[in-house]
Amino acid sequence: MLYHAFEMQKSWLAGASALATAGAQVMQHPANPLGYFGGSPMFASALEVFAHAAAPRGKPGFDLYETTVEGETVRVTEVVEARKPFGQLKHFKHKGTKDAPKLLIVAPMSGHYATLLRGTVERMLPGHDVWITDWRDARNAPLSAGKFDLDDYVDYLISWLEHIGPGAHMLAVCQPSVPSLAAAAVMAANKHKCRPKTLTMMGGPIDTRKAPTAVNEHAMTRPHAWFQENVIVTVPAWYPGAGRRVYPGFLQLAGFMSMNLGNHMMSHWEMFKHLVDGDGESADKTKEFYDEYRSVCDMTAEFYLQTVDVVFQRHLLPKGEMLHRGQLVDIGAIEDIAILAIEGERDDISGIGQTKAALTLAKALPAEKKKYLMAKAVGHYGIFNGRKWREEIAPVVEQWIRSNGG
Incomplete structure (x- = not known):
């Protein structure tokens, strides 16, 4: 059930991410008169940050040419x-x-x-x-x-x-x-x-x-049986490994991010400010890191x-x-x-x-x-x-x- 719940959430967020991306592009388009109002850059930046955070991710490439x-x-x-x-x-x-x-x-x-x-x-x-x-x-x-x-x-x-x-x-x-x-x-x-x-x-x-x-x-404060009962799940039918028992990457990611939640929130806040200020290069660096960090297996x-x-x-x-x-x-x-x-x-x-x-x-x-x-x-x-x-x-x-x- 845990894997199914995660997949449902991922599917919903993928749709929300696509809508947010489209909204940000519309707000930033030179032909859109609403884009010249005072709060528009801030709103577009907020949509872009949300779209990036919610986007589904697959296996990245090394891209070393x-x-x-x-x-x-x-x-x-x-x-x-x-x-x-x-x-x-x-x-x-x-x-x-x-x-x-x-x-x-x-x-x-x-x-x-x-x-x-x-x-x-x-x-x-x-x-x-x-x-x-x-x-x-x-x-x-x-x-x-x-x-x-x-x-x-x-x-x-x-x-x-x-x-x-x-x-x-x-x-x-x-x-x-x-x-x-x-x-x-x-x-x-x-x-x-x-x-x-x-x-x-x-x-x-x-x-x-x-x-x-x-x-x-x-690891030390829990019996070994706890891990088997609470964090091991079965791969759903729509994956090639259907039926295999796994420790899902999304649980590992959640654990690591919760350890430094304040830092991760600050990173997204800084990305938001860079986008508002037009500093796309700094924002892109943050995006690159999280594209990799949030790609899990x-x-x-x-x-x-x-x-x-x-x-x-x-x-x-x-x-x-x-x-x-x-x-x-x-x-x-x-x-x-x-x-x-x-x-x-x-x-x-x-x-x-x-x-x-x-x-x-x-x-x-x-x-x-x-x-x-x-x-x-x-x-x-x-x-x-x-x-x-x-x-x-x-x-x-x-x-x-x-x-x-x-």
Whole structure:
């Protein structure tokens, strides 16, 4: 019923958004005499803000068509290199990648599409051969595709590292820090030739017992059965994944937005003022962010519930008790995969110390192959997007890759 109610609301808002867009265009048309009255720009701007907030959203594109390599603008071609039922491996090819370090960016499976990392990809393109995990919206995966859980996630990463070949580097953004570290440990224990040379983890919940955030408290204060009974729904009949049990992306989005409701309301207020003042460029920046932020996808119920259990409730990885296909995930087996842990000082999703914990767990890794960066005055999303990512954080990642076989 929850999914059906959401779909009904989305359908109604889509119609209201279309009407509001049409109304704003009429009010702003030069031939409309009403548009020259004092309150008209304000009314048109209000309609435009509402239309944008209520508009339905699908999966965005990366839309990265060129980059600059050594002062030369080169064409970027986005290619799907490998497909699996619940995700695909995308490769951003350009002529400067021949001798560049191979970099696998692991996107979160946490309610948003991989395009949330567009800024991450764009910044790393000039100096790297960039690949990214592009996860599938679970509501579009038919039941015949089978299940997808945390074990499958680790398997996918290992398979894609094999596809890329030896000598790759891995950059995990937020949620996938746990399966990425697990994959690195499994590959290290098996002396896999395609294990990554470096693993950079940014804002990841390696050990959520350290500086617990509201997200962590939410998971810890409820029994596991509560999540199964209250946030898992069945995909409706009109989607390819009809009948699949999922954790819907719209619930994840609602949770994140409620954490910073004041900030989101202020952002829309600022967008309204920019539109009234005729500052379309500033308003467009806000629109671009929310177009991406509000584009959400579902996760399989088994992946979501296992993540809540293993990562946020029982903390099996930092305790040394996590299993992958019956094999103990031993972070101590990592001896030559250089680890860089990055945290944001103002991160309200992954608290300070949660990602850094990986450095302590990697007991066999020499000190020179461990590095920690605290990004000052940076929140969760600022770790991988925006000015501070481009100017302060990315250069540290690049240097780490270069100094460890890149």
